[in-house]
Amino acid sequence: MPAAAVSVLSLINAVFCAAASAGQRTVSAEPGQNVPLPCRAPAGGAVVAVEWSRADLGSEYVLLFRDEQMVPFYQHPSFRNRVDLLDPRMKDGDVSLVLKAVTAGDRGTYECRVFQSGTRIRKRAHLDSDPISVVVLDVAPPPPPGAPSRPLGSSASRAGRVGPAAGPLLPLLAAVQLRVW
Secondary structure, eight states: OOHHHHHHHHHHHHHHHHHHHTTEEEEEEOTTOOEEEOOBOOTTSOEEEEEEEEGGGTTOBSEEEETTEEOOTTBOGGGTTTEEESSTTOGGGBOOEEEOSOOGGGOEEEEEEEEETTSOOOSSSSOOSOOSEEEEEEEOOOOOTTOOOOOTTSHHHHTTOEEESSTTHHHHHHHHHHHHO
């Protein structure tokens, strides 16, 4: 196989591995639902701080949990009293966010950052680290008034399900790359 083809396959593999390592997932929901956005801290240290953010919010964030409590300062107003950690004790590193009563305005890309014991935390609102999980939230538009409800098996019954963005492609790419070598 030509060297150029091998380089292209290696590049494709690197891109998909990077996407998978960032933990990107897509979550679908309908307006009014309470939706968990998954995030799990790596094993090895107690969670000291958790930040959930969305790039379009600027310096405000979705949730900041630090020193064993929620920190409401700098929280975007649209998330006040609408977010919580799925497990406030963060058992087994579960730092998933629960977004209550989602609206179309909640659509976007959410990033989860975690600081664990043994790492330095700066004394500012936003944590300086790469996200360990990226979740794309897609909120379906509400049905028009008077429209019939959706039957079972439609997107309504799939709402809130989570799936890895690149996960199914990784074994295929690995097999292709092994075949090339």
